[in-house]
Amino acid sequence: MDKRLLDILVCPVTKAPLIYQKKNQELICKASRLAYPIREGIPVMLPEQARKLTLEEVEQIK
Incomplete structure (x- = not known):
């Protein structure tokens, strides 16, 4: 994923930043x-x- 992109x-939905999960x-x-998804x-x-992410999945994201 291109860092600039x-x-x-x-x-x-929220206009919040995104985290790339390789x-x-x-x-x-x-x-x-x-x-x-990235296709x-x-x-x-x-x-x-x-x-949709579970609460547990969200808590594990750094």
Whole structure:
């Protein structure tokens, strides 16, 4: 994930910053508890395409 792109992307729901999770190829928003997928190198920033995170998953994110 390009650092410059990550710096300008925000959660479309909360406008909070995103955390890149390389292992799952996702962009994580702690505020909305959503994980946006990255498909073929392109972030899919649609809330309806995002995976809902459990509270435990959110607490484990650094």
